[in-house]
Amino acid sequence: MVEMSNLKAKLIAEIRTIAGVEDKPSPVSGGTALFYKGESIAHFHSDNELDIRLTKKKIKMLGLSHPTGSTHHPNRSPNSAWIEIRFSEPADIPKVCQLLRLAVAEFA
Numbered sequence: 001m002v003e004m005s006n007l008k009a010k011l012i013a014e015i016r017t018i019a020g021v022e023d024k025p026s027p028v029s030g031g032t033a034l035f036y037k038g039e040s041i042a043h044f045h046s047d048n049e050l051d052i053r054l055t056k057k058k059i060k061m062l063g064l065s066h067p068t069g070s071t072h073h074p075n076r077s078p079n080s081a082w083i084e085i086r087f088s089e090p091a092d093i094p095k096v097c098q099l100l101r102l103a104v105a106e107f108a
Contacts, residue, residue, distance in 0.1 A: 008047040011093050018100060034100065041103040045072045049086050050096060054103050059083050062099075 012023055015034060026033035026043045033043040042052040051072070054064075056079055064083050066076055073084065087096050 005047050007087065007090065007093075008044065010090065011050075011087065011096060014093055014097050015100060018097065018104060021100065021104060036104045036107050039107050041107070042100060045084065048088055049084055051082055051084050052099050052103050053082050053106075054099060055081050055106055058102055058106075 012032070015021055015023060020036050021041070022035045023032050024035060025031070028040075028043070031044045034041050040053065042050050044050055049072075054062075059081075064085075066073070066078070067084050067086055070076065070084055073080075073082075076082070076084075085096055085099060087093065
């Protein structure tokens with residue numbers, strides 16, 4: 001299994017290939033946040049969890065659901081535009097990047 005901090009580093013390296021996306025220190029959550037054209041589109045909760053601003057409509061369309069056992073947003077509304085995405089292996093990176101591309105499309 002890949003060490004989590006190494007997996008996060010691999011994910012960030014891949015995220016940096018998405019045009020216009022920047023990773024910077026998060027002014028809200030601490031840690032790392034992702035921005036597109038100055039808009040916050042995601043932030044890391046940990047080395048294996050990313051909170052992505054995807055829109056309620058896209059979350060529903062993709063059939064995504066809030067993960068059980070969330071420690072950061074245990075009472076998040078099902079109508080939220082944000083969704084927590086957990087990743088644990090290198091094969092998860094393309095899926096997470098695709099979700100980030102969808103988030104970017106909201107601001108493009």
